[in-house]
Amino acid sequence: MKASSVTEHALPNSFRTGPDERGRFGIYGGRFVAETLMPLILELEAEYEAAKKDPAFHAEMASYRTHYIGRPSPLYFAERLTEHLGGAKVYLKREELNHTGSHKVNNVLGQILLARRMGKKRVIAETGAGQHGVATATLCARFGLECVVFMGAVDVARQAPNVFRMKMLGATVVPVQSGAKTLKDAMNEALRDWVTNVADTFYCIGTVAGPHPYPGMVRDFQSVIGDETRVQMQEMEGRLPDSLIACVGGGSNAIGLFHPFLDDADVAIYGVEAAGFGLSGLNAASIAGGRPGVLHGNRTYLLMDKDGQIEEGHSISAGLDYPGIGPEHAWLNDIGRVKYLSATDDEAVSAFQLLSKLEGIIPALESAHAIAKVVELAPTLPKDHLMVVNLSGRGDKDVPQVAELLGTSL
Amino acid sequence: MTTRIDARFAATAAEGRAALVTFVTAGDPDHATSLAILKALPGAGADVIELGVPFTDPMADGPAIQQAGLRALAGGESLVKTLDLVRAFREGDGATPIVLMGYYNPIYVYGVESFLADAKAAGVDGLIVVDLPPEEDEELCLPALKAGLAFVRLATPTTNDVRLPAVLQNTSGFVYYVSIAGVTGTATPDFDVVAGAVQRIKRHTALPVAVGFGVKTPEHAAAIAKGADGVVVGSALVDAVRGSLDAEGHATAKTVSAVTDLVAALAAGVRSARVAA
Numbered sequence: 001m002k003a004s005s006v007t008e009h010a011l012p013n014s015f016r017t018g019p020d021e022r023g024r025f026g027i028y029g030g031r032f033v034a035e036t037l038m039p040l041i042l043e044l045e046a047e048y049e050a051a052k053k054d055p056a057f058h059a060e061m062a063s064y065r066t067h068y069i070g071r072p073s074p075l076y077f078a079e080r081l082t083e084h085l086g087g088a089k090v091y092l093k094r095e096e097l098n099h100t101g102s103h104k105v106n107n108v109l110g111q112i113l114l115a116r117r118m119g120k121k122r123v124i125a126e127t128g129a130g131q132h133g134v135a136t137a138t139l140c141a142r143f144g145l146e147c148v149v150f151m152g153a154v155d156v157a158r159q160a161p162n163v164f165r166m167k168m169l170g171a172t173v174v175p176v177q178s179g180a181k182t183l184k185d186a187m188n189e190a191l192r193d194w195v196t197n198v199a200d201t202f203y204c205i206g207t208v209a210g211p212h213p214y215p216g217m218v219r220d221f222q223s224v225i226g227d228e229t230r231v232q233m234q235e236m237e238g239r240l241p242d243s244l245i246a247c248v249g250g251g252s253n254a255i256g257l258f259h260p261f262l263d264d265a266d267v268a269i270y271g272v273e274a275a276g277f278g279l280s281g282l283n284a285a286s287i288a289g290g291r292p293g294v295l296h297g298n299r300t301y302l303l304m305d306k307d308g309q310i311e312e313g314h315s316i317s318a319g320l321d322y323p324g325i326g327p328e329h330a331w332l333n334d335i336g337r338v339k340y341l342s343a344t345d346d347e348a349v350s351a352f353q354l355l356s357k358l359e360g361i362i363p364a365l366e367s368a369h370a371i372a373k374v375v376e377l378a379p380t381l382p383k384d385h386l387m388v389v390n391l392s393g394r395g396d397k398d399v400p401q402v403a404e405l406l407g408t409s410l
Numbered sequence: 411m412t413t414r415i416d417a418r419f420a421a422t423a424a425e426g427r428a429a430l431v432t433f434v435t436a437g438d439p440d441h442a443t444s445l446a447i448l449k450a451l452p453g454a455g456a457d458v459i460e461l462g463v464p465f466t467d468p469m470a471d472g473p474a475i476q477q478a479g480l481r482a483l484a485g486g487e488s489l490v491k492t493l494d495l496v497r498a499f500r501e502g503d504g505a506t507p508i509v510l511m512g513y514y515n516p517i518y519v520y521g522v523e524s525f526l527a528d529a530k531a532a533g534v535d536g537l538i539v540v541d542l543p544p545e546e547d548e549e550l551c552l553p554a555l556k557a558g559l560a561f562v563r564l565a566t567p568t569t570n571d572v573r574l575p576a577v578l579q580n581t582s583g584f585v586y587y588v589s590i591a592g593v594t595g596t597a598t599p600d601f602d603v604v605a606g607a608v609q610r611i612k613r614h615t616a617l618p619v620a621v622g623f624g625v626k627t628p629e630h631a632a633a634i635a636k637g638a639d640g641v642v643v644g645s646a647l648v649d650a651v652r653g654s655l656d657a658e659g660h661a662t663a664k665t666v667s668a669v670t671d672l673v674a675a676l677a678a679g680v681r682s683a684r685v686a687a
Contacts, residue, residue: 022545032514032541034470036566036591039573178476184467191469196592198568294515294541295467307488308519310466 015262023212028327075232102393110221115202128183129319130162132206137171207250208326211297222256246390249320253392274315275342284313316345364393428635433644437487454670455677463512474645500533536560595645628679635683
């Protein structure tokens with residue numbers, strides 16, 4: 001863990017009160033955007049604050065969660081994985097069973113309901129693996145909104161099934177040719193579109209990053225994951241879990257699971273970054289290999305060179321292939337509340353295969369990073385240790401890519 | 411003490427014309443050619459120089475300036491080298507104001523206090539940092555003002571009268587009015603709408619108002635110059651750099667003149683504006 005001046009200060013009474021009125025989590029977060037966007041961001045913040053206090057907004061969201069997304073998602077005891085590992089009792093939070101196949105839809109539902117309140121007719125989004133793009137295209141289809149998804153040209157090639165799904169759902173997919181043609185560049189292009197079409201467009205950001213109010217707002221929409229887990233674990237085991245673990249790209253599935261437990265001091269919390277080819281090679285582990293900087297509207301840990309130029313991340317998983325991390329994670333790292341680990345491409349592919357064979361569940365390559373660390377941690381823990389891993393997405397989209405890696409042509 | 415920026419806008423106002431503010435990217439297409447372009451700009455008719463600091467992720471820029479930044483980075487340009495360029499320029503020109511324009515991350519990583527000291531010592535007059543709105547003034551704006559550098563703020567079509575005073579509060583040097591809701595070098599603004607917006611801003615501030623984004627030709631420059639105190643041209647100039655390069659993307663004998671020819675034409679456009687009117 002990195003030394004930080006933040007740790008020299010007294011810890012807060014609660015880890016759950018952020019962000020502050022300036023959108024900060026400690027030194028992280030903020031509103032580092034062009035003036036053109038500032039009035040809109042302030043309007044969005046006001047609209048979200050009003051919606052939070054409006055029972056009708058919560059009732060509408062609850063209804064769509066139940067009847068459209070299919071929540072609550074199960075908390076499932078992974079019996080054979082647990083036996084195989086011979087230690088902690090492993091539970092999977094089954095976010096891959098949500099409509100559209102990942103946790104992304106939790107956030108998109110909230111933002112699309114907000115966009116409707118604001119009278120916006122056009123929705124834009126960035127996407128890496130395509131899961132957020134698919135979720136956004138889905139909700140836009142449901143509510144009859146125009147949807148434009150920006151996706152790096154490299155990701156368009158490696159996530160072809162999701163590209164086709166988005167088009168089926170009526171979205172326009174724009175392959176982004178600038179920069180490294182992955183998620184970072186898709187976000188740049190989405191921001192450029194937003195500046196250009198600021199009057200009628202709602203930017204549906206897919207993770208807990210970007211300018212305030214996005215990191216806190218997206219976290220709130222994703223916290224349903226942890227809220228349900230608390231209740232479900234109480235019902236199944238009569239107590240809280242001992243540890244939580246989730247993969248972290250931007251970090252929305254992770255913060256969604258973690259946030260409701262941050263003040264439960266006995267719950268150990270682990271985030272898993274993508275170590276790519278390894279921490280000494282190309283990777284996407286912003287906390288392990290990055291430093292604080294400013295990009296895409298917020299201050300956070302970033303992969304960059306000594307001049308502050310952003311470096312390309314690398315991960316086998318398009319959804320984790322981003323050179324930054326949500327600002328709240330940066331803060332949770334510095335204050336020591338969450339421990340951030342990393343898993344390599346190879347470890348993730350092994351975990352992908354292991355979970356498929358032992359539990360009959362093909363995880364997304366993103367989620368396989370978390371499984372990889374379960375494989376490492378669970379055997380070291382006692383049998384009465386309750387560990388919850390967020391199975392954030394299903395792996396159907398990754399099957400062609402993994403087949404190719406394993407030398408099978410489909 | 412009168413700053414170089416104040417003196418220059420006072421001088422152009424005294425001549426009864428708008429100032430021509432020229433943007434080029436530092437290190438584009440390479441460091442040496444970039445210095446040659448800088449040195450040639452004032453003679454060609456540039457009144458103020460905006461020097462773009464290359465950044466990998468220029469979120470407010472269109473394709474022309476994105477590509478200029480990538481050319482510069484490929485050639486090894488950095489914020490340190492950008493300050494070297496300014497220092498070298500200042501050896502031969504003590505009067506033309508230089509405003510650095512870019513994004514916050516390279517400055518943040520350099521270290522705000524040391525950057526401000528080094529920029530001031532190199533001969534930089536002001537800063538335009540696209541991703542620092544007034545809400546983040548404590549980051550760089552207030553320290554810059556304290557260090558004696560101007561902090562030039564962008565006002566945009568979405569900056570309404572309620573917000574304008576906050577935007578203008580810590581602005582110095584001049585106000586940069588962004589003529590369109592959009593990124594640099596794309597749409598052409600509606601000149602009547604821009605003229606109205608400039609008048610609106612001038613009701614709130616005594617600072618000069620320069621207008622940029624989408625100003626490409628001498629005719630555009632002339633149209634803007636009728637009502638504004640300055641006209642900013644950027645994408646068209648970096649496009650001129652690009653058009654002069656050889657097949658491998660290297661500078662040619664025509665690179666400097668491609669820029670200065672366009673600057674001369676733009677300067678003539680700016681000078682003709684109020685004569686014609």
